[in-house]
Amino acid sequence: MSITLDSNLAEELVKFKLKSIQNTINTILEKWHESNTDDFIQKARMGELPNAELDAITIRQLTVDLDRLKQVLKVLKQVTAEFISLFCLMKGFNYPKNTLSYAHASIAWGNCAVL
Numbered sequence: 001m002s003i004t005l006d007s008n009l010a011e012e013l014v015k016f017k018l019k020s021i022q023n024t025i026n027t028i029l030e031k032w033h034e035s036n037t038d039d040f041i042q043k044a045r046m047g048e049l050p051n052a053e054l055d056a057i058t059i060r061q062l063t064v065d066l067d068r069l070k071q072v073l074k075v076l077k078q079v080t081a082e083f084i085s086l087f088c089l090m091k092g093f094n095y096p097k098n099t100l101s102y103a104h105a106s107i108a109w110g111n112c113a114v115l
Contacts (some may be wrong), residue, residue, distance in 0.1 A: 007080045014073045021066050028055045035064055 025037060034040040037059050043049045044056035048060055 009078065011073065011076055011080075014069055014076065018066065018069050018073070021069070022060050025059055025062050025066070028059055031055070 026043065029035060029037065029040060032040060032052055036041070040049070040052070041056045041060060044052035
């Protein structure tokens, strides 16, 4: 069994999850009247914010998830651009790989589709 996932859909899902995690982090910080995750975690660790330990653990995990998803998004964009570049080269559309950005790849994809 295999599942196919459109790269645009995958990107939208990752961005949605990133936004959701960031909103959760912001909600927790607002609850404790803090503006910075590192400061909040430090204050919770030192006991300056009584009963904040669970929220600090949550923020720490969400921060790890946020970093991981940012990396996934970066790799997704890179792989998509490389795939489009390869496809274009196979179709005879010569696009210099060293100048290929994600935005250029999308434009190139449109140009390849008409070849």
